[in-house]
Amino acid sequence: MKNIKGIITSDGKPASDVVVVIVEGSQSFLDIASVTDQAGEFSFSLQPGHYKARAFKDDLIKETSFEVSDEKSVTENNKAVIHLDF
Amino acid sequence: MKKLAFAEAGDDTTVSVNNGMNGVYPKPQSVSLDSLEVVANHLESLETDLEMDREVVGDEDFLPDAYFGSYPAESPAASRGFEVVIGPDDRVKITPTTSFPWRAICALRITARNGRKFIGTGWLISPRTVITAGHCVYLHNEGGWASSIEVIPALDGASRPYGSASSSNLRSVSGWTSGGPNADFDYGAIILPQNFRPGVQTGVFELANLNDAQLLNTTLNLSGYPGDKGGSTQWFDKKRTKSVSPRRIVYEIDTMGGQSGSPVWYLANGRRFAVGIHTNGSASGNSATRINASVLTNLQNWKALGA
Numbered sequence: 001m002k003n004i005k006g007i008i009t010s011d012g013k014p015a016s017d018v019v020v021v022i023v024e025g026s027q028s029f030l031d032i033a034s035v036t037d038q039a040g041e042f043s044f045s046l047q048p049g050h051y052k053a054r055a056f057k058d059d060l061i062k063e064t065s066f067e068v069s070d071e072k073s074v075t076e077n078n079k080a081v082i083h084l085d086f
Numbered sequence: 087m088k089k090l091a092f093a094e095a096g097d098d099t100t101v102s103v104n105n106g107m108n109g110v111y112p113k114p115q116s117v118s119l120d121s122l123e124v125v126a127n128h129l130e131s132l133e134t135d136l137e138m139d140r141e142v143v144g145d146e147d148f149l150p151d152a153y154f155g156s157y158p159a160e161s162p163a164a165s166r167g168f169e170v171v172i173g174p175d176d177r178v179k180i181t182p183t184t185s186f187p188w189r190a191i192c193a194l195r196i197t198a199r200n201g202r203k204f205i206g207t208g209w210l211i212s213p214r215t216v217i218t219a220g221h222c223v224y225l226h227n228e229g230g231w232a233s234s235i236e237v238i239p240a241l242d243g244a245s246r247p248y249g250s251a252s253s254s255n256l257r258s259v260s261g262w263t264s265g266g267p268n269a270d271f272d273y274g275a276i277i278l279p280q281n282f283r284p285g286v287q288t289g290v291f292e293l294a295n296l297n298d299a300q301l302l303n304t305t306l307n308l309s310g311y312p313g314d315k316g317g318s319t320q321w322f323d324k325k326r327t328k329s330v331s332p333r334r335i336v337y338e339i340d341t342m343g344g345q346s347g348s349p350v351w352y353l354a355n356g357r358r359f360a361v362g363i364h365t366n367g368s369a370s371g372n373s374a375t376r377i378n379a380s381v382l383t384n385l386q387n388w389k390a391l392g393a
Contacts (some may be wrong), residue, residue, distance in 0.1 A: 001267060003227035019205065019313040021343030028269070028368035030221050032196075033313025033344035035203035043202055045227045045267070056314060 001045040002068050006082030007036075008055055014040030015057060015086060023063070024052040055084050062086060097261030097271055098380040100387065103231040104255040104277075177321040177340050180309060183240040184247050187358045188320055189288040191349065192216055193311040194276075195236035199229025205317040207310035208237060209349040209360065211293065213285035214278040215392030217385060218347030219365045219375070220262035223274035230263070231256055235276055239284045241311065241318055251282035257388050270333035272365045273375045275388040285392070291349055293389075294359035295382045301330045301361065308339045308364055310348030317344045328371050333378060335362045336371040343367070350374045 008018045018036040022029045026049035034042035044053075048070035054063040062084040180188045194206040194216075204225070208218035216237050224231050231254075238250040253276050261271025278284070296304070309322040329336045335350065341364060350362035362374030375381065 001227065019317055019344070021313040022367065023314075023342070024369065025367070026369075028366045028370075028373070030219075031341055031343055031346040031365060031367045031372070032219070032221060033205035033317055033342075035205060035317075037202060041202075043228065045221075045225075054314065056316065 001047055004044045004046050004066075004068060004081050006034075006042050006044075006053065006084070008040045008042065008057070008062075008084050008086070010057065010086040012085065014038065016040060018042075018055050018057045020044075020053055020055045020082075022046070022051055023054045026050040053082055053084075055086075057086050060086050097259060097264075097268075098384055099260040100257060100384055101260050101263050102255075102257045173338070175340050176325075177312070177323045179315075180320040180322050181242055182245075182247075183242040183320050186289045187291065187349075187351070188309060188322075189240040189248065190285070190290055191240065191309055191311075191320060192284075193238040193241040193318065193320075194218060194222055194347065195238070196222055196225075196232050197234045198225045199231060199233050201233075202228050205311060205313050205344040206346045207344065207348040207364075208276060209347075210239065210285040210288055210290045211360075211385065212290055212389040212392040213283035214280070215285070215389050216276040216278065217291075217349070217360070217363060217388070218274055218276060219363055220258045220272040220274040221267065221365065222347045223256040223276065224258050224263045226267050237276060237278060237284075239288055240320075242320065243318055248284045248287055249282070251278050253278050255279075257384075257391075259384060269366060269373075269375070271375070273363045273381060273384075275385070275391075277388070277392050291351060291358050291360045293377060293382055293385055294352075294361050295377055295379055296352075296361055298330050301327050301335060301376075303327075304352045304361075306335070306337050306339060306361070307351050307353065307358075308337075308341065308345070308348050310341070310345035310364065312342035313344035314342045315344075321345075330376065333376050333381075335374045335376045337373070338371055341367060341372050 008015045020034045020042045027047040036042045046068045048068045052065045190210045192208045196204040206222035208216040236252045239248040255277040258274035307324045323339045325339045348364040349360045351358045351360045364374045366373045
């Protein structure tokens, strides 16, 4: 499994305590929810494939689709594969 | 300090950690003396379980796992929205959560070794033993054993009717913790502190190891704390088993992230028998770790630890 890192921001600033879930995937995925820390960061462990993540902040919802590659770690260079801004 | 214990040979070998960081945060209890008496009897006598189907949920004498297990064609599509896992979203909100079996289901607030936070679900099988997914207690890519897990039985919004406690006394098996994650061994347990015994008040799930034919002929129930609903309210769904393998059960019960570790159970004569531990989402069918003979042995051993 690959460790996938994401960042949630609100008006460009890190948003903490935002709940993020994977709602669709081309591969089976662990049914755990991730919660952003003070830096707005969260993470998931996923098999290579296509996924859709959804973030919930107050009454607002944001979602994005992304791909986890088998070629390299998406967390290389501390780069987040997911970035959602509320 | 880490302690290792070995229950049996093979990949179901028990492994454990206890960081000695347990903390208890009791909240005012809202359980009546009548309820306490019923639950205490439940632990001593299986006959008492039969009485629990007559407990009241909300304003009605209604238990969805009992009713829809008997009349599946009448299942509601309670909140048909875009939060779809497999087809329409059939999840039903459970409130209040103070009737059995809902009160024996716990919201988990997981702090990984690297400090990251996660939401999961667990369920009581003895006064202090909470069963959950292996990936809720041991997170391979987040530093291994969780540093602490807060357990909140029957969490219902801001209400914690049975209090809560944190524990770092955790159990899983080598099939999960050694090498890469293997879904066939994705199960674990949280042993709560000595002075926090919610299972005495909530009642506990029984365990069952069904054969393939029995599982395929069963309506399965699942309830937990999905993150898309905030992770603080309990949601239930039920459907028939889709397929089974020696270590997995597949179903189309709607779930969402945060429900990892939820009990998968069936209802028979008023008794709730857990047959699986929910772990995975997938468009082709969500799935649980199956309680087979070796899993059952470990769960029973962990049950004794929290007696």
